Amino acid sequence: MSRDAFEGQVAIVTGAGHGLGQAMAGMLAELGxxxxxxxxxxxxxxxxxxxxxxxxxxxxxxxxxxxxxxxAWEAWVDDIADRHDGQVDILINNAGGVAGQMHHPIEQISDEDWAAVMEVNLGGAFRGIRAVAPLMKARGYGRIVNITSGAGRSWSLTGIQAYTSTKAGEIGLTRQMAFELGPHGITVNAIAPGFIRSNPATERQWRAMSPEEQGRLVAGTPVRRLGTPQDIAWAVRFLVHPQSDFITGQVLSVDGGHQMF
Ligand SMILES: NC(=O)c1ccc[n+]([C@@H]2O[C@H](COP(=O)([O-])OP(=O)(O)OC[C@H]3O[C@@H](n4cnc5c(N)ncnc54)[C@H](O)[C@@H]3O)[C@@H](O)[C@H]2O)c1
Known part of the structure; x- marks a missing residue:
């Protein structure tokens, strides 16, 4: 893949301040x-x-x-459109997480706890796609990637009900938007990362495990290591490449083979 493929493209990455989003932003900027x-x-x-x-x-x-x-989304995308003559090629909906929550039994979950995770993870992805879709449709080109999770395909080590639900919801949103936007030259895919020690929540989870539990997590991963933000950035790079235009509505697990389906 040459640098030229991305030269002059305009990309949007949410949650770019830290972790996976920071790695994706750095990689896309490096690619031009x-x-x-x-x-x-x-x-x-x-x-x-x-x-x-x-x-x-x-x-x-x-x-x-x-x-x-x-x-805020509308104002931001308007500014970007003004700056680049209506061009937005790539949207990565990455912002998200557990909103600082710890696992509690469902009977202890308040409406506010539930909404806090829903509105960021699933609501944020919805708002992002809604904001950029008209621009991408007008140019007949777009690459959208939603960062879901292995949790969205199964269950979550976090134990947080809303987290798993939003991550499964992002997969549904990905498929529906792939169907809707495909005729406009826009692909929509999802990446399901495995466990990465990139944020306070996963770090807390890792530290809460005994050495035996940590060993079992790694041993249960065929490539025998945890993931890194760079692993996810590489997968994003593949899915947003112009030549990946026949790949849409898919969920790519980037987890060292932890989930195989
Ligand atoms: N780290 C993992 O093990 C893992 C595994 C599977 C999926 N994911 C997903 O990957 C994405 C990134 O995770 P990460 O590990 O890099 O987390 P992170 O906490 O390091 O980064 C997430 C970023 O999103 C930002 N953010 C949170 N709420 C926001 C909001 N309302 N508006 C704008 N920005 C907001 C945070 O400030 C933070 O900088 C998340 O969607 C997460 O669910 C992570």
Whole structure:
């Protein structure tokens, strides 16, 4: 895959301040795309900007934004469209997680707990696609990737009901949008990462495991290691490549073979 394939492309990455989103933003910028990255955490976003600039990785334009906010999405995508004459090639819906929650039995889950995860993970992906679809349709081209989880294909180590539900929901959204947007030259796929020690929640989970449990998690992974943010960025790179135009509505597990279907 040549750098030229992405030169001049315009990409949007949510949750770009940290972890997987930061790696994806860095990779796309390095490949020549102008990357517009959003995060609710302004400081984290600045760190991504500095990291990309320091390594001379390419163009990164930060925006502090909460993916739950429809008006903020509209304003952001309008700005991007103005700046690039209506061009948006790539959208990566990555922002998400467990909203700081720990596992509790379902009878202890409040409506607010449930909504907090729903609105970011699934609501954010919905709002992102809704915001960029008209621009992509107008140009007859687009690549959308939703970052779901192995949890969305099965169950979650987090134990958080809303997390698993949103990640399964993102798979449904991916398929429905692939069906709807395919005739417009837009592909929509999902990546289901395996366990990656990229955020406070997974770090907490890892540390809560005994050495034997940690060993079992790695031993249950055919390639015998945990994932890294770079592993996910590589998969994104494949799915958003212009030549991946016959791949849509798919869920790609990037988990060292943990889930095989
Ligand atoms: N790390 C893993 O093991 C793993 C496994 C499967 C799926 N995932 C998924 O990958 C994605 C990224 O995970 P990560 O490990 O990089 O997490 P992370 O916490 O390191 O990064 C997520 C980023 O999203 C941002 N964010 C959270 N809420 C937001 C909001 N409302 N608006 C805008 N930005 C918001 C956070 O500030 C953070 O910078 C998530 O969707 C997560 O569910 C992660």
């Amino acid at each position: 795309a102008v990357v517009h990255g959003a995060d609710v955490a302004a400081g984290e976003l600045r760190a991504t900007q500095q990291w990309i600039a320091a390594a001379d990785r390419g163009a990164f334009v930060p925006r502090t934004l909460d993916v739950r906010d429809s008006l």
